[in-house]
Amino acid sequence: MLQQLNKEVLLKRREALEQVIKRRFIYQPAFSLYGGVAGLYDYGPVGCAIKTNIEQYWREHFIIEEDLFEIAATILTPEPVLKASGHVDRFTDLLVCDSKTGTGYRADKIVTETLENRIAKEGDKLAADVKARYLAVIKDVDTFKEDKMKEIIAELQIKALETGNDLTDPTPFNLMLPTIVGPSTKLPAFLRPETAQGMFLNFARLLEQNGGRVPFGAAQIGLGFRNEIAPRGGLLRCREFQMAEIEYFVDPTEKSTFKKFNKYINLEIPLLSRQLQAEAKQHQPFKMGDAVKDGIINNETLAYFMCRTYLYLVEIGINPVNIRFRQHQADEMAHYSSDCWDAEIEMSSGWVECVGLADRSAYDLNAHSTATGQKLQAARKFKVPQPRQVLQVILDKQKIGKELKKDGMALIKYVEALPDDEKQELSEYFQTHEDKVFNIDGKDLTLNRQLVKFEQKTMNVMEEKFIPHVIEPAFGIGRILQAIIEHSFNQRDDPQKTFFKFSPRVAPVKCSILSVVQSEEFDVVIQELTSSLKKLGISCKTDNAGVALGKKYARTDEIGIPFAITVDKETLTAQSVTLREIETTKQVRVPIVEVPRLILELSAGLILWTDVLTKYPLFAAKEEDA
């Protein structure tokens, strides 16, 4: 039975974990030599290897499994793109500054922190209604707009934290990092706030690669940037962060059914639906098939990716009972979104959003179409002709021919060939305009409204154009890594002896190769074994120092190396070594020649440790010395 690692348990371990993170350089603040920069972290060898492994498994689990198109678009993004996407105008936080020193604060954070401090400090002395008011503000403060925030700051007398000075009025601060490209064009640009836009901009190219058919998905693993006002919270809120995003393009008329969802209808996942939140209830497990049938989740495509996300998180080592999917409130979602769920993971700091799954509808493709005049559409093809209301343009060909002579034919041909939506636009245009000028082959030709009539007609068509909708699962790699580290961290009976119980495919190094004592004979075996492991691309760490074996185990345990191979006297006579698993510390005896393949298959998740236990004889180790 799985234990929930509740916040208290995780908090208790947190201090010991922080020490290991620092001592073994899993990750650390960047630029410490220069005094550091808030919100920037460097991943050390252990953190970096885990990051690479969870990205690589993300590729297998999503990209290979769903045949997604992985792309690598640029971080540098010209301003017009982010103007069209809405980021230039709306990707902001409210900023207030110390009116004397200029120190900046995120408005919602300083209000929350001030009120929480007052509640903690004044305790029972605080009047019940005041406390209730504070709690109500804390709950909603991140939704306040400028005016409301200004009111609250005045009303509740919020001041600069360090100095007590007055705060400036809240103003929206754009969270994108700006730059300028090129010396002469001086193109204003930003570092991308998400990888998504690169996939929307390449939609037409990818559609072509898919033979013009939807559904298909694009995926991207890469960095995003957010100029946080005052970042805190370690890897959970960085100014530069690794993301893995999918944009799954679907026909809106088809998104409610997703064939592969069938295999997950009985999968139970903890959901915190909009309704449960309204009733102030906890999350509870739902059968995913029922959740869609009962209208809790909007459509099967979204639900399918929620299932796949859940399975991914569990497979890489997140404790399943510390995962829940929280549905966004109607007022929390972007206006274009029809449903949105966050995969939240419980950590020492509480429930943290690690994956966002949103139905972005046709918003982004529409926005870039409008901005560029390029149609970002797909076609729905029918096996049998379908009756559709089609707007027909009826031109007075005779008069046009008379007026425009031979240009008349060009104009007629052009207008009759207009796509349906442009015919619609033309009919609307003529409701308020007299003439429409078309530029055809470089010539301006004028059509007068008197020469054209529009008629709705039912016709049988073989295809129709549409703008695909987008289901977007967006993963924050740093946050997931932080969760894995917290959930995998363990202490043995001696709390100084810590270890990480990583899933072998996530483990930063797959095995260690140790010797019971320092000896040249053993060194030869270690080198040969190391070399055959490396040939298979398996990362390993050797330790043939002259220290006690128990100490060597402790060192490899501390960074979560799942398997330890030990070379001993018997190795020289029987050509076998012992293989130890980190969590159970159980050992088996294995012929040397079989070791590399065994580690390869264990690391790739093709076999489990329990399989190894049934195949090889248990080795009764002498008690590990300290």
Added chain:
Amino acid sequence: MLQQLNKEVLLKRREALEQVIKRRFIYQPAFSLYGGVAGLYDYGPVGCAIKTNIEQYWREHFIIEEDLFEIAATILTPEPVLKASGHVDRFTDLLVCDSKTGTGYRADKIVTETLENRIAKEGDKLAADVKARYLAVIKDVDTFKEDKMKEIIAELQIKALETGNDLTDPTPFNLMLPTIVGPSTKLPAFLRPETAQGMFLNFARLLEQNGGRVPFGAAQIGLGFRNEIAPRGGLLRCREFQMAEIEYFVDPTEKSTFKKFNKYINLEIPLLSRQLQAEAKQHQPFKMGDAVKDGIINNETLAYFMCRTYLYLVEIGINPVNIRFRQHQADEMAHYSSDCWDAEIEMSSGWVECVGLADRSAYDLNAHSTATGQKLQAARKFKVPQPRQVLQVILDKQKIGKELKKDGMALIKYVEALPDDEKQELSEYFQTHEDKVFNIDGKDLTLNRQLVKFEQKTMNVMEEKFIPHVIEPAFGIGRILQAIIEHSFNQRDDPQKTFFKFSPRVAPVKCSILSVVQSEEFDVVIQELTSSLKKLGISCKTDNAGVALGKKYARTDEIGIPFAITVDKETLTAQSVTLREIETTKQVRVPIVEVPRLILELSAGLILWTDVLTKYPLFAAKEEDA
């Protein structure tokens, strides 16, 4: 015998290749919807997968093999770091602008292009001495400083290319992209121009992970940015580019010997040494052991990484006879560098620098030490005590005790414990100063020069401190990818039938699964096979469309899928499929159950196609239909 793919051959293929790159979206200009931005490219699914694969193999070949510490440092880099590294002052190109329109040009490029145009246009009419003068300028123009460039532009009457207007005076333009971090601190920062600095800044942390010992290496795969003045040349000169860099830290007294170099002393690699260049000769193969012994390559550590680089390039599919290592001229190297070689690859645009291998000496660690006051050193430990000249500080303890009372002891203890280099600094300080104030435990204590004497003494020491030197192999991933694509591109007898002969580990998709004709029975087999391949993490593409098999092969050939599995009638009765290799188009018949493992081992380079041919019966295919 390997054929050299000389520039002419590559140029001839280039047009057909460009069409495939566009049609199959291997990579394409970024932001085309918005008119595009020079120097920015997006990798499509094929390009992105190749990029991922060559990075992954780089990890195996370098990081796992050499036990390097891979880290992931940030792209955002505060200004003081890049001031210390020299980039703020010296990472520049000379910029000239059209004096009327403001269009910017890189000075060396506009001079070169103008003179080349004149030579091409005037041909034989150009006087021999003028032509010689032009060629001499073209050869050296990229080394000219501001004044010299200004002279040349005036003398040779270089004007703006499009307008013929005068050019502004050449001024250094910094190639780093600037940004500002945070709203209140407004920290000036840049996007990193190389990944190297992140490794230098983490030197002390990594040294600790290595138990305080050198040599060890750090590695990083990530993006670098360069605000090119007017980028052209596709993936070869981008403003945002993927790099893979190693900083290998060595004891300078030990870098001339590198144990593992022994296995490569007989490896022959084409070198274009400084001397061969001086004699205007071509590159020629050298035994690497001899090249070091004869002083052509400065040390074994550098030579070892040249060998590993060469082997890496060949393994991922670069034609070995199109690789050479060109040594930098003395005046071409950074002043701190003792030797520097570029791995150049011949492409349709000529020889292109793809990997730089430099001995950076102690320059960077020194620079950051000086800027931050933090010592970035390692210790050399001796097995037996070594005699060393040590500066001894002799204090007049009595007088100090009298003057400072109990603080005197603290001062004496502190000064005697100063590290050697600080004793040296103190002795120099007292040559021009009377008093030195030490802050000890928060108290300012003053030492007068009269109370201290310095004496050089030979002592036996067990260790000494030193600043490690750095050997840096730096790979440009985009350039290498471009080279692989050019070298792998092939046309069959019908030049429309193109294919890429990728090494299986580099191939973007490992196998295709096709059916001879469209059939539901075949579909079931294809789905089962696909699912077992995906479980092993193998990327595959199915094609069960109702088109001729030859057409399906052509489609998978065009993106370089090395192996094609075909399901036919016999599959249903004999549970076997055919397996086809892309270059030879030979096919064998393989039991279905053995296919997934076979593809896995072929893709990982564990077995070769020739092994498959000996194990399975050849299948005589009917002629592929078009």
